[in-house]
Amino acid sequence: MPSRLVVLVSGDGTNLQALIDAAGDAAYGAEVVAVGADREGIEGLARAERAGIATFVRKVGDYGTRADWDAALTEAVAEHRPDVVVLAGFMKLVGASFLERFEGRVVNTHPALCPSFPGTSGPADALAYGVKVTGATLFVVDAGVDTGAIIAQTTVPVEDADDVESLHARIKTAERAMLVESVGRMAREGISVENRRVRFGAR
Ligand code: GRF
Numbered sequence: 001m002p003s004r005l006v007v008l009v010s011g012d013g014t015n016l017q018a019l020i021d022a023a024g025d026a027a028y029g030a031e032v033v034a035v036g037a038d039r040e041g042i043e044g045l046a047r048a049e050r051a052g053i054a055t056f057v058r059k060v061g062d063y064g065t066r067a068d069w070d071a072a073l074t075e076a077v078a079e080h081r082p083d084v085v086v087l088a089g090f091m092k093l094v095g096a097s098f099l100e101r102f103e104g105r106v107v108n109t110h111p112a113l114c115p116s117f118p119g120t121s122g123p124a125d126a127l128a129y130g131v132k133v134t135g136a137t138l139f140v141v142d143a144g145v146d147t148g149a150i151i152a153q154t155t156v157p158v159e160d161a162d163d164v165e166s167l168h169a170r171i172k173t174a175e176r177a178m179l180v181e182s183v184g185r186m187a188r189e190g191i192s193v194e195n196r197r198v199r200f201g202a203r
Pocket of ligand 1: 012
């Protein structure tokens with residue numbers, strides 16, 4: 001049986017699309033069974049709908065507290081019985097109930113080389129700092145901001161002529177390839193985590 005992926009998005013969903021495309025090949029070992037979002041009207045949801053994948057939206061503003069939202073998001077994801085939850089450009093921090101329910105099975109992709117430049121402006125922060133190399137990081141989500149155990153990283157050069165947009169576009173190209181390769185390996189081989197060190201092949 002292929003691994004069941006639930007993917008959470010907040011925007012364009014190009015990382016999601018890369019996973020959907022990869023999962024079209026049965027040998028990939030994973031399928032996207034549902035796509036969730038924290039907002040409506042985004043291309044990420046449209047991509048899922050075009051692919052015939054179930055979608056759901058849970059907006060923070062519709063709940064009295066952040067914890068209530070987190071509980072509702074947890075339930076919505078759990079309904080689809082995920083083996084792995086992929087945060088792919090999901091611009092909210094998931095909370096305690098979510099992490100408890102899916103412990104060790106939630107991964108996030110961040111457009112910088114962790115532990116550098118955590119948060120929502122990784123490409124801009126890397127550019128402003130003047131680094132010559134940056135990239136993207138796939139990690140197992142923990143309670144911190146982009147602090148989880150690192151599954152994979154990929155690097156890209158920063159070019160003299162870069163602005164935030166051109167740099168983020170270059171990162172995203174590398175990021176999609178890393179995400180597809182690593183999530184596929186997680187599905188087929190499993191991972192083990194020991195003292196922050198992640199290895200494929202636990203299965
Ligand atoms: C990615 O670079 C992700 O790491 C960041 O936002 C971007 C989302 O891109 N948090 P997309 O929605 O998958 O196209």
